[in-house]
Amino acid sequence: xEKYTLVPKEFFNGDVQVLSQVVGVSxxxxxxxxELPAFEAVLLFVPGDDDSKPVIYDLxxxxxxxxxxxxxxxxxxxxxxxxxxxxxxxxxxxxxxEAKDFTTALYFxxxxxxxxxxxxxxxxxxxxxxxxxxxxxxMFSYFKxxxxx
Numbered sequence: 564x565e566k567y568t569l570v571p572k573e574f575f576n577g578d579v580q581v582l583s584q585v586v587g588v589s590x591x592x593x594x595x596x597x598e599l600p601a602f603e604a605v606l607l608f609v610p611g612d613d614d615s616k617p618v619i620y621d622l623x624x625x626x627x628x629x630x631x632x633x634x635x636x637x638x639x640x641x642x643x644x645x646x647x648x649x650x651x652x653x654x655x656x657x658x659x660x661e662a663k664d665f666t667t668a669l670y671f672x673x674x675x676x677x678x679x680x681x682x683x684x685x686x687x688x689x690x691x692x693x694x695x696x697x698x699x700x701x702m703f704s705y706f707k708x709x710x711x712x
Contacts, residue, residue: 564643565617567608569657572598575605582607601627602654619657621691622647625712626654633686636712637672640692644668648675655679665698673705683707 568585575581579594588594588609596607597616601623608617622636626647629636634649644662648655656675662668676683687708694711702709 564661565608565611565619565659566592567606567617567619569599569602569604569606572603572605579607582609599623601652604654618645619647619659623654623657625689625691627652629689631687633681634689635672635676635681635686636689636691637668638690638692639665639668639694644671646672646675648679648681650679650681665695669702 566582566586566588568582570581579596582588582594592609594607595610596605597620598605606620606623608620610616618638618640622638622645626634626636626649632651637644637646639662642661642663644660646660647657656679660668660671662671672688673683676686683705684707686706687710688702688706689710689712691712699709
């Protein structure tokens, strides 16, 4: 699983070791960070083998471009659901969950929407990556729309 955390910009003083207080980081792992001005936050992360940023970074960058008021964007990769939720210009959630099957991923999406009192029937769900046709059709029965980005 990817190792990352978001820190409000006002609390980030350049100490990347804050990440090791949240997730286990070995001494051989490098910690990097990138600022996310749209959310007034800093993303601290351990880069992938190819020096890549975590999937959540891509989702956050795409989230700010969605013009809907309720913004729900996800990706399922390597049995992990990556989910970001926002309303207006406010980020509510950016998290990753182990989801070995699509039913589990759907559970986490609905649980998060319930926590933030977002009505799925009034919300378009956006995703990146592959989504099986039957899963996409299932989501259409719960959401106003389902769109690939």
